[in-house]
Each structure stands twice: as structure tokens, then as C-alpha cells.
Amino acid sequence: MTVDSSLRVIACVKAKPDQIAQVRAILTALVEATRREPGCLSYELLQNHADATEFVFVERWASTTAEQAHFMTPHLLATLQQLTGLLASEPQICRYGVVR
Numbered sequence: 353m354t355v356d357s358s359l360r361v362i363a364c365v366k367a368k369p370d371q372i373a374q375v376r377a378i379l380t381a382l383v384e385a386t387r388r389e390p391g392c393l394s395y396e397l398l399q400n401h402a403d404a405t406e407f408v409f410v411e412r413w414a415s416t417t418a419e420q421a422h423f424m425t426p427h428l429l430a431t432l433q434q435l436t437g438l439l440a441s442e443p444q445i446c447r448y449g450v451v452r
Contacts (some may be wrong), residue, residue, distance in 0.1 A: 358393060359419050360448040361411035371438040372404050378434045379407055385427040391418020405440060419447070 367375035379397055386395045391414040400406035413419040422428055 356450045356452075357415070358450070359413040359416050360450070361409070361413065361419060362446045362448070363409040363411065364444040365407040365409070365435075366440040366443075367405045367407065368438060368440050369405055375407065375435065375438050378431055378438075379409075382427060382431045385425070386422065389418070389422060389425060391415055391421070416447075 365375070365379065376399065383395060383397050386392055392411075393414055394410070394412035396410045398408045398410060400408070411419070413422070
């Protein structure tokens with residue numbers, strides 16, 4: 353039996369109502385570069401149908417180290433800078449492990 357030691361991450365981003373299109377464009381640009389990072393097993397961006405201001409990243413990383421390295425990449429740092437003033441609140445990041 354193999355043990356799944358990968359890390360699952362749910363990251364919620366809430367745009368200001370008048371900034372939805374701009375936030376969507378910025379977040380969408382982040383996806384492909386992140387998928388090419390070492391240790392990124394899956395990285396999807398979702399938008400809430402009931403609340404268009406809410407975006408959610410569903411992520412799977414090979415390890416906590418890989419996920420932490422993501423925060424130092426030039427593309428993520430640039431994204432965070434571009435989002436300044438466009439969000440209704442700070443992003444909420446939750447980390448999970450698989451229960452067996």
C-alpha cells in the first residue's frame with residue numbers, strides 16, 4: 353500500500369465587486385507558470401457561480417517544501433503585487449492532508 357504524503361491546498365481569493373474581470377485575468381495568468389513548478393501536481397482556478405467575486409485555487413503539491421517554494425517564485429510575487437488594491441480581503445489559505 354502506498355501512502356499519499358502530498359499536500360492539498362485550498363486558497364480563496366475575494367475580489368472587490370468592481371474588480372472581478374481584472375482579478376480573473378491576473379489569477380488566470382498565474383495558472384500555467386505554477387503548473388510548471390517542481391512539485392506542483394495539480395493547480396486549478398475556480399470561480400464561484402453564486403458569488404462571482406470569489407475565486408478558489410485547488411492545489412496539490414508533492415510536499416510542503418514544494419508548496420512553500422511556490423511563494424518565492426517570481427510569477428507569484430508579481431501576481432501578489434498586481435492584486436494590491438483589487439481584493440476585498442486577504443487571501444485565505446488552508447492546507448490539508450489526505451485521511452486514510
